[in-house]
Amino acid sequence: MKGMTLELSTHGAAGARIAAELREAILTGEHAPGARIRQEDLAGRHGASRVPVREALRMLEAEGLVTLVANTGAWVSSLSLAECEEMYQIRERIEPLLLRFNVPLMSGSDIDALEVLADAMERSDDVETFLRLDREFHLSCYAAVETSMLGDMVLNLWNRTQHYRRAFTRMFRSEGDRSVHHEHQLLVSAIRRDDADEAERVLAGHIRRTRLELARHPAVFEN
Amino acid sequence: MKGMTLELSTHGAAGARIAAELREAILTGEHAPGARIRQEDLAGRHGASRVPVREALRMLEAEGLVTLVANTGAWVSSLSLAECEEMYQIRERIEPLLLRFNVPLMSGSDIDALEVLADAMERSDDVETFLRLDREFHLSCYAAVETSMLGDMVLNLWNRTQHYRRAFTRMFRSEGDRSVHHEHQLLVSAIRRDDADEAERVLAGHIRRTRLELARHPAVFEN
DNA sequence: CTAACCGGGATTGAATCCAATCACAAGCAA
DNA sequence: TTGCTTGTGATTGGATTCAATCCCGGTTAG
Numbered sequence: 120m121k122g123m124t125l126e127l128s129t130h131g132a133a134g135a136r137i138a139a140e141l142r143e144a145i146l147t148g149e150h151a152p153g154a155r156i157r158q159e160d161l162a163g164r165h166g167a168s169r170v171p172v173r174e175a176l177r178m179l180e181a182e183g184l185v186t187l188v189a190n191t192g193a194w195v196s197s198l199s200l201a202e203c204e205e206m207y208q209i210r211e212r213i214e215p216l217l218l219r220f221n222v223p224l225m226s227g228s229d230i231d232a233l234e235v236l237a238d239a240m241e242r243s244d245d246v247e248t249f250l251r252l253d254r255e256f257h258l259s260c261y262a263a264v265e266t267s268m269l270g271d272m273v274l275n276l277w278n279r280t281q282h283y284r285r286a287f288t289r290m291f292r293s294e295g296d297r298s299v300h301h302e303h304q305l306l307v308s309a310i311r312r313d314d315a316d317e318a319e320r321v322l323a324g325h326i327r328r329t330r331l332e333l334a335r336h337p338a339v340f341e342n
Numbered sequence: 343m344k345g346m347t348l349e350l351s352t353h354g355a356a357g358a359r360i361a362a363e364l365r366e367a368i369l370t371g372e373h374a375p376g377a378r379i380r381q382e383d384l385a386g387r388h389g390a391s392r393v394p395v396r397e398a399l400r401m402l403e404a405e406g407l408v409t410l411v412a413n414t415g416a417w418v419s420s421l422s423l424a425e426c427e428e429m430y431q432i433r434e435r436i437e438p439l440l441l442r443f444n445v446p447l448m449s450g451s452d453i454d455a456l457e458v459l460a461d462a463m464e465r466s467d468d469v470e471t472f473l474r475l476d477r478e479f480h481l482s483c484y485a486a487v488e489t490s491m492l493g494d495m496v497l498n499l500w501n502r503t504q505h506y507r508r509a510f511t512r513m514f515r516s517e518g519d520r521s522v523h524h525e526h527q528l529l530v531s532a533i534r535r536d537d538a539d540e541a542e543r544v545l546a547g548h549i550r551r552t553r554l555e556l557a558r559h560p561a562v563f564e565n
Numbered sequence: 566c567t568a569a570c571c572g573g574g575a576t577t578g579a580a581t582c583c584a585a586t587c588a589c590a591a592g593c594a595a
Numbered sequence: 596t597t598g599c600t601t602g603t604g605a606t607t608g609g610a611t612t613c614a615a616t617c618c619c620g621g622t623t624a625g
Contacts, residue, residue, distance in 0.1 A: 128615090128616085130412075130413065130577095130578065130579085130614090130615055130616070131412030131413040131577075131578060131579095131615085131616080132412055132578095133578080133579070134400075134578090134579095157606075157607095158606075158607070159605095159606080159607095167579080167580090168579060168580045168581075169580090169607085170393070170578085170579055170580070170581095171578085171579065173397065173607090173608085174396065174397070174400055177357075177397050177400040177401060177404075178400060178404060181400070181401060181404025181405070182404070183491070189353075189354030189355055189586090189607085189608085190353065190354040190585075190586045190587060190606085190607060190608070191586085191587065191588090191606085191607075192587090192606075192607075193607095202490075202491065205490060205491060205492055206491065208439060208492075209436060209439070209491075209492055209495070212435040212436050212439050213432060213435050213436060216431060216432065216435050267425075267428060268406070268425065268428060268429065268432075269428055269431075269432055272432070272495070351585090351586085353584090353585055353586065353607095353608065353609085354585085354586075354607075354608060354609095355608095356608075356609070357608090357609095380576075380577095381576075381577070382575095382576080382577095390609075390610090391609060391610045391611075392577085392578095392610090393608080393609055393610070393611095394608080394609065396577090396578085412577085412578085412616090413576085413577060413578070413615075413616045413617065414576085414577075414616085414617065414618090415576075415577075415617095416577095
């Protein structure tokens with residue numbers, strides 16, 4: 120009876136916990152690309168030693184969120200416009216596939232929830248809620264299929280480009296782009312009709328248009 | 343003059359070095375899927391302590407080559423047939439894209455080298471050389487574009503499925519499949535004509551056919 | 566005979582300690 | 596002033612040490 124299963128014995132998860140919090144801090148923008156990450160800081164902040172901190176940094180490096188240089192330090196990764204475009208091109212190829220896997224698995228209420236998200240997003244004016252709803256909308260399109268490596272890859276691509284999506288939205292959202300919402304509606308409609316082919320086409324076009332829009336605003340990647 | 347730049351100051355690279363050797367041991371089949379990996383063993387084998395060993399394991403876990411369970415241990419990752427098929431479907435979508443990036447960058451001698459590989463592969467009878475040449479042929483199709491994350495993703499997919507490609511070849515190569523060589527020739531020909539669209543189509547079909555062939559032989563994934 | 570229950574050995578996880586490297590500023594020479 | 600050198604403090608890399616957990620026997624009660 121000494122197991123204490125209640126507090127889910129936190130031994131053996133320190134690295135993962137630190138990685139999760141640092142990942143969150145990067146995704147929320149609390150740590151911007153290029154920011155230096157000091158091992159001692161992180162260790163202190165989490166009440167741990169530097170050993171699990173270094174494991175966490177290795178994990179985030181593998182995810183591409185952190186860049187490590189031997190004997191020198193760790194920084195939040197940055198992307199050039201070319202790299203970001205490459206990621207969008209990859210997304211354009213694989214997200215439709217993931218969507219195809221999901222379409223036949225989604226229930227009516229799943230799709231209703233999707234529509235609610237799309238509507239809420241259309242009405243949102245705050246940048247952060249817009250970003251949060253957009254992310255949730257798209258990831259919800261892929262939530263029906265249980266853990267798959269394709270899902271992990273897509274999530275990772277979203278994470279690595281998150282900062283630039285935020286920067287873009289902050290700078291150019293005022294030039295309001297209605298077609299995003301239109302495409303989201305088309306996507307929901309195709310999913311509801313169980314038309315995977317059409318859903319794939321709409322999603323690919325949506326990502327492609329977003330990429331072209333981004334390429335038209337290289338200022339997002341300055342400094 | 344104490345710098346000793348000759349022996350490229352090995353400090354700060356122990357984890358990476360161990361990871362590279364373990365990765366190689368997994369890819370060559372020296373460590374099969376399911377095999378237990380003990381930290382102390384690896385540490386002893388490389389004359390290092392367990393700290394860099396654990397970093398190496400984290401890296402390989404992120405690559406999907408190793409599976410870690412907290413407080414329990416590390417094993418060489420295995421794949422189910424379904425997971426392997428998923429990876430082939432992903433490859434079918436993204437390798438043509440990577441090929442498209444490369445086609446316009448390849449020189450005449452690059453393409454000649456490709457043809458030499460295809461011919462050598464056709465004449466090979468040993469399983470290991472067949473595998474090595476097949477891998478080299480395909481990866482050479484992507485070698486012109488410098489380091490890109492798409493290239494990393496593709497390489498990773500090849501690595502994770504390497505063992506099952508070997509198992510398949512060992513079991514069923516006798517039922518000799520000529521269309522592989524035919525498709526390789528078609529691919530070289532399309533690249534030489536600088537026809538990226540056709541190269542994409544041929545490659546996607548090639549990967550797709552390989553996947554279907556694999557799915558027809560689930561015995562590869564037993565045990 | 567079966568199944569639950571210890572307990573020791575093996576193994577992993579994390580903290581501490583020491584070594585190696587780097588960034589940077591002060592000093593020096595041209 | 597400008598550029599190079601040098602030494603010192605800050606920071607990371609790796610080894611050692613200690614703690615927590617798990618695996619797997621044997622043991623014992625039912």
